[in-house]
Amino acid sequence: MTDLLYTDVEESLRSSVRATLQRSLDDGLVARLFDEPQTDVSGIWQALAGQLGLAGLLVPESLGGLGAGPREAAVVLEELGRTVAPTPFLTSAVIATTALVTAGDEQDLPRLATGEVTAALVLPWTARSGAWAPASGTVEPVAGALGADLLLVPTAGEGGRVSLRVHGRDEVQTEAITSLDMSRPLARVTPLGGGREIASGDRAEQAVDAALGAGQALLASEQLGLAQWCLETTVxxxxxxxxxxxxxxxxxxxxxxxxxxxxxxxxxxxxxRHAAGTLAEGDPDRHIAQAVAQAFCSDAAVRAAEEALQLHGGIGMTWEHPVHTRLKRAKSDQLALGTPERHRADLARLVDLPAH
Structure with missing residues (x-):
């Protein structure tokens, strides 16, 4: 049985992340992003990547990373969810990094581990493991693409064979699009050709599926942290x-x-915790755990944010109170990496029940 309790190492990591965020982030900064989307927030990521090494949390030690696992990443995301921190941790240090690790890349991962560069997977932010199509032309909405140095683009080659290619920033065209949650802006991405192939065929598909699966499992921890902030603040x-x-x-x-x-x-x-634990252990039931986590935690985060807004009364409706930033992130997360309805349908298929 998967151990759901936090270890001493995980709690120590939580304390470090929380302390760093308290020094480098305030609710006023997050709210300003809705009026001033060009606000420089790079200092937050530099603090997390430079001081704590979080950019390389899931990168193997042999490639300059920390060699940690999904459980540690889940704790980080709980803290990032509490503050709705505008960082590329989920899109770069989890999703893109998992794709590169699974693809066997050794060229770009060392730079990602140091925080020197960030990366993003160029697929619609609504895509989910086992339910995505290779990029063809312009892709939208893509999370984490704005400001990313490396863009991982799965494309279809001859005979429909999937090729996973790494593009530099100058090899794609990115355009910001209107986002409900400006702390995780979305973009329209158009590859301009070129790119370096890092995997093809079954290995490329496995890399993308693993990346989206990790994103689904660990997004639940971000939603959990957000919901906990809503409850504690309202109490x-x-x-x-x-x-x-x-x-x-x-x-x-x-x-x-x-x-x-x-x-x-x-x-x-x-x-x-179950989703993160089964992912860390490579448990055969991890796909079920991921579907359950997204079906449940997505709605729970929205419910917590809505309750926080209502129970704060009139002040909760004001722009000055930070509760609106949590509601926007919760609603955006509810649509990310597959809606709860899609995950319930996936769950039905995984456990051999009829889907309605």
Whole structure:
């Protein structure tokens, strides 16, 4: 059975990530991105990659990385989800890195490990493991492409054989498109030809499937961290907001809603940890765990953000309060790497149940 508990190493990593984010990020910066999308946020990634080495967390030690695994990456994403940090960790250090590791690349991974460059997988952000098509012409929406130095493009060659190619920034055309969540902007990407092939055929398909599968499993941890922030922030607000001469947290209706949300997040935590654990162990049931995690945690994060918004009352509706940044990230994540409905259909197929 997969161990769902956090190890001492994972808790130590969490403390380091949280402390670094507290020094380099504030909610005001995230909110400003919606009005000023050109705001420079590179310092956050430089702190995480340079001070903690998170860019190379999943890169083998032989290639200059830390050689850690999905469980450690899940803890990082919980903390990034709490702050909706505008970093390329999920798109570059998890998804693109997993594709390169699976493809057997040894040229680009050492540069990714140092944080010198970032990478992105050029597929629609709604694609999911086992349900994607090679790029043909312009691809949108692509997450992590804006500012990425390396673009991994799966294309179809002769006879439909898939080729996974690495393009430099000057070998693609990227154009920003309107994004609900400006802390993870989306882009329209058009490959201009060229590129270097790093895998083809079955190996290329396996690399893309592994990358999307890792993204699905670990996105659940980001959603978990976001939801936990929503619950904790709302509980603290309910203790101090006074209405009718009493803290609103003393009213039974508020207590029930917060208790229900707590129980939802306990289940979300178990689901996210199981997905990360089975991925780390290479468990045959990891695809089931990934589908369950995305079907459950996507909706749980949106529910937590909606409850936080409503229970904060009028102040929750203001631009100045950070709860709107969590709701936007939660809703965007709900659509990323496959919707909950798609994952429920995948789950039905995986466990031999009829899909409706």
């Amino acid at each position: 603290e607000y309910a203790k101090t907001r006074v209405q009718f001469a009493r803290p609103i947290g003393s009213f039974q209706a508020i207590k029930h809603r917060l208790a229900d949300l707590y129980l939802l997040l306990v289940n979300a935590q178990a689901t996210a």
